Amino acid sequence: MNRVLTVTRVQLVGWQNTVGWPWLLLIMIFAVNYAVFLAIGDIEDNPTTGALISIYIVVFVTSINWITQLLPFSMALSVIRRTFYLATALFLVVQSVVFGILLFLCQLLEDATDGWGIRLRFFGLNFIDQQNPLLQIAIYTMPFILLGFLGIFVAVFYKRFGLTGMWLLSTGTLLVLAGLAVLITWLDLWDGIGRWLTDQPMAAWFVGWPVLLAALLAGAGYLTIRRVTP
Amino acid sequence: MSTVVSAQQVSKRFRDVTALDDVSFTLEENRIHGLLGRNGAGKTTLMQIMTGQLLASSGRLTIDGRSPYENETVMSRVCFIKESQTYPQYFKVRHALESARLLFPGWDEDFAQALLADFRLPLNRQVRKLSRGMHSMLGIIIGLASRAPLTLFDEPYLGLDAVARHLFYDHLLTDYAEHPRTVVLSTHLIDEVGELLEHVLLLDQGRVLLDTTAEDLRGQVVTVAGPGSAVDELAAEYEELHREILGRYARATLRGTFGTAERARAKALGLDLEAVSLQDIVVRLTTAHARSGDATTTGTRKKETLR
Amino acid sequence: MEDGRPIFLQIAELIENSIIDGTLAEEAQVPSTNELAAFHRINPATAGKGVNQLVDEGTLYKKRGIGMFVATGARAKLRDRRREDFAQQFLHPLLAEANKLGIDADELKRMIDRWEQGR
Known part of the structure; x- marks a missing residue:
């Protein structure tokens, strides 16, 4: 466990470029949004700009870089694969929670200032107003975790099985999904599934199912990394 | 002296290439071992198996009696510096050193700083913008300052000028003397490191061609020169690795025991004895091996691990 | 180090030469194995082998924890041998x-x- 914590500290080396960069980018995008909406003038209907997604994309790319860049380097410094993976997973979860809380605080600030004085909705999401704060934080946090483990898994899989493996994985996934769709159509289940989906509570939509999926990806990544060559 | 690395019949096959073929040897503790051989001989593959970066296809390789693969206890005592090491895109020199300081239990920061000053490496330069030589220096600094009980250098000085290479040798020797550890050095520049080595492991086409102490090897191979007939007479009693002829004058590289009596005999035959450098020994052995390998490919391939 | 003979013999001979020509006086301290290794850029074990040979022959003697010294009478003995x-x-x-x-x-x-x- 000690070694795992040490490796997470290595992941903080040069943190400005990993943890800091997404926020710098988000601030820059926010500034552009702010300037644009200021120029347009009065905003009706409080639209969400959607630019918030940029930070999720950056974190997804960062998670791929962990495997393609930090893993070979860490292994060169005698870190074993298992330790690296656990440290990365720990780092990802902690970073996601911290980012989630920060986004939640930004949203609070946005509400308090009536959209930064110009009724701009940059951080706030229409569908999660009026919820309890913990659930709101979770809704900001979960996509980080899910995308992070997806990036890690894809990168590990690529490192282990190469381009051919990636091609087989993506084709296989598509075939399975298509097959499921055909099966559902054939059994005439779409209405039932639609009803079941809309019946799902908010917590299941934004926390329960993503956690399950992330756990599956994390487990698959763990099994795959054991035979990876740096 | 105890054994640190032990390999028993280790083979590694990639799709259509056999990188290592039934390799067995041991490396003793607190010595400087030279891992020699031509490009593609299997040196890097062997070091990658030794550091758990690759798994052998068959056979068993242990460090301190245990497999290094995914073994934290073993790996925390190992440092492997390779020439082609990549660093994260955003890393500066100081980031690499900071990571190494966190990860190596025996890290000596003062020593690292002294090396940094000696090699004149800029701390705040991005690693990917370093010249080839500076890139090598960074690896060397990490390898030396890690003070890992088992330190492996794979071609550590590509692009380094002669001054920097000798800085490396000097630091390696003095620090090794003060903090003995097991060092494995793989290199092409055999003449430069020949006298630093205590033990030599020579690989050729994935096989162990030679596994001996450097001192023994030096006394074992000699070049004799003189009249062809005299060379013939002496060569009959030795393994002949190489011969050059100029008219009736001949020069042959021979392998065997050369004590005082044998030397006197050669002198009596009117032959001159010349020293053979480690580099030449390796060249002669690998070319002699390649010739005999060619000759036997049609017939049954003879086992020829020379000892 | 040049010459075809084993390096440890050359190291031993270098020390002997210094004793014969008086550079190393009797009872003077001899450079340590590590110093010899660093100076000649050779493996410390090889340097140690050369020094140990001189100890075995009685040319040098060890003082535990201090170092290696030239034995009394070593110079005359070496000279006799070289004359032979x-x-x-x-x-x-x-x-x-x-x-x-x-x-x-x-x-x-x-x-x-x-x-x-x-x-």
């Missing part, structure tokens, strides 16, 4: 070459005398 070796090492090849060129012993002696006078 002199004939084998230098006279033998000299005579062999002289023989090849048809120079007999008397002529050789005269050459040596002339050489001495000419200096």
Whole structure:
């Protein structure tokens, strides 16, 4: 466990470029949004700009870089694969929670200032107003975790099985999904599934199912990394 | 002296290439071992198996009696510096050193700083913008300052000028003397490191061609020169690795025991004895091996691990 | 280090030379194995082997925890041994070459005398 914590500290080396960069980018995008909406003038209907997604994309790319860049380097410094993976997973979860809380605080600030004085909705999401704060934080946090483990898994899989493996994985996934769709159509289940989906509570939509999926990806990544060559 | 690395019949096959073929040897503790051989001989593959970066296809390789693969206890005592090491895109020199300081239990920061000053490496330069030589220096600094009980250098000085290479040798020797550890050095520049080595492991086409102490090897191979007939007479009693002829004058590289009596005999035959450098020994052995390998490919391939 | 002979023998001989020419006085401390290794850029174990040979022969002796010293009487002993070796090492090849060129012993002696006078 000690070694795992040490490796997470290595992941903080040069943190400005990993943890800091997404926020710098988000601030820059926010500034552009702010300037644009200021120029347009009065905003009706409080639209969400959607630019918030940029930070999720950056974190997804960062998670791929962990495997393609930090893993070979860490292994060169005698870190074993298992330790690296656990440290990365720990780092990802902690970073996601911290980012989630920060986004939640930004949203609070946005509400308090009536959209930064110009009724701009940059951080706030229409569908999660009026919820309890913990659930709101979770809704900001979960996509980080899910995308992070997806990036890690894809990168590990690529490192282990190469381009051919990636091609087989993506084709296989598509075939399975298509097959499921055909099966559902054939059994005439779409209405039932639609009803079941809309019946799902908010917590299941934004926390329960993503956690399950992330756990599956994390487990698959763990099994795959054991035979990876740096 | 105890054994640190032990390999028993280790083979590694990639799709259509056999990188290592039934390799067995041991490396003793607190010595400087030279891992020699031509490009593609299997040196890097062997070091990658030794550091758990690759798994052998068959056979068993242990460090301190245990497999290094995914073994934290073993790996925390190992440092492997390779020439082609990549660093994260955003890393500066100081980031690499900071990571190494966190990860190596025996890290000596003062020593690292002294090396940094000696090699004149800029701390705040991005690693990917370093010249080839500076890139090598960074690896060397990490390898030396890690003070890992088992330190492996794979071609550590590509692009380094002669001054920097000798800085490396000097630091390696003095620090090794003060903090003995097991060092494995793989290199092409055999003449430069020949006298630093205590033990030599020579690989050729994935096989162990030679596994001996450097001192023994030096006394074992000699070049004799003189009249062809005299060379013939002496060569009959030795393994002949190489011969050059100029008219009736001949020069042959021979392998065997050369004590005082044998030397006197050669002198009596009117032959001159010349020293053979480690580099030449390796060249002669690998070319002699390649010739005999060619000759036997049609017939049954003879086992020829020379000892 | 050059020459075809084992490096440890060359190291031993270097120390012997220093003792014979007086650079290393009797009872003086000899450079440590590590210093020798660093100076000649050779493996410390090799340097140690050379030094140990001199210890075994009684030329040097160890003071535990302090270092290696030249034994009393070592200089005279080494000189005697080198004198014995002199004939084998230098006279033998000299005579062999002289023989090849048809120079007999008397002529050789005269050459040596002339050489001495000419200096």
